[in-house]
Amino acid sequence: MRSRARTIRLGAIAAALGLALAGLAAAAPASAATYTCASFSGLTVTADTVSRSPVSLNAGDVIRATVSPARDGDVIILSAAAGTSINFVEAPATTGLSWKAPVTGSYGLGWSLEASGTRPSSLTWSFTCTPASGSTATVSDSDRDGVANSSDACASTTLPDSTKKPVxxxxxxxxxxxxxxxxxxxxxxxxxxxxxxxxxxxxxxxNLGRTDLQSGITLTTLKNWAATH
Known part of the structure; x- marks a missing residue:
């Protein structure tokens, strides 16, 4: 029964990731930046699941993910998509999951937690990446927003936005x-x-108004900014 449940669970994750990546590909502008090994160095995300695409990696790059809280029996599942194929890797959440890119290329990566009991209400994911050379990846993304310092248009980005009146x-x-x-x-x-x-x-x-500062920016403003940065 557990094997069948795991198969169903992996199938659901594959479907969800496939839809998410398809949505990103369709909606993101042609100039959208690509994640790299350095993007994961010191990255911390508080979310139920974490997905990044496209991720440009060299063969042998190793991304390691840990999650908190992690309990005995909990399992981290990584879905690694390359082209039309999706592969799954899993490891005990208490030890973390390390994945090595098998070939140089572009990947869609998604991490999720299979809880052994009641699912935690909040998960914090932590990542590191060691490049194929074996040396520690150079941290060039000081504010951990996924954009290297050399091409970051806004330094010291703090996430999430402190939106006081979301609408x-x-x-x-x-x-x-x-x-x-x-x-x-x-x-x-x-x-x-x-x-x-x-x-x-x-x-x-x-220099936008109070509404933009407190409630967020319009989609038009967001699109125009993304098109020029």
């Missing part, structure tokens, strides 16, 4: 880097697409 049609960046409006609707953009800028930083840079 429909106004978008703010969450801890995952995605821009969602006050109803939870996804804009199709992340802070990687905006050059490492949160909604608050964009509003301040454009």
């Amino acid at each position: 429909a049609g106004r978008y703010a960046a969450k801890s995952t880097g995605r821009f969602l409006d006050g109803t939870g609707a996804y804009s199709g953009y992340t802070v990687v697409d905006t050059g490492g800028c949160s909604a608050l930083q964009i509003a301040k840079a454009l």
Whole structure:
């Protein structure tokens, strides 16, 4: 029964990841930045699941993920998509999961937790990445927003945005880097697409009004900023 349950669980994760990656590919602008090994060095995300795409890796790059809280029996599951194929890797949550890129290329990666009992209400994921050379990846993303310092348009980005009055049609960046409006609707953009800028930083840079500062920016503002950064 456990084997059958695991098969069903993996199938559900594959379907969910496939839809998520398809949505990202369709919505993201052509100039959207690509994640790299360095993007995971010191990355911490508070979310139920974590997905990144596209991730450009060299053969032998190793990404390690840990999750907190982690209890005996909990399992971390990684879904690694390359082209039309999806492979699954799993490891005990108490030890963490390390995955080595088998070939140089672009991947869609998604991490989830299979809880042995009641699922924690909040999960914090921590990542590191060691490049194929075996040396520690150079940390070039000081504010951990997924954009290297050399191409980051906004330094010291803090996620999530401190939106005091979220409303429909106004978008703010969450801890995952995605821009969602006050109803939870996804804009199709992340802070990687905006050059490492949160909604608050964009509003301040454009000298926008109080509504933009407190409730988030409009989709038009978000699109225009992403197109030029």
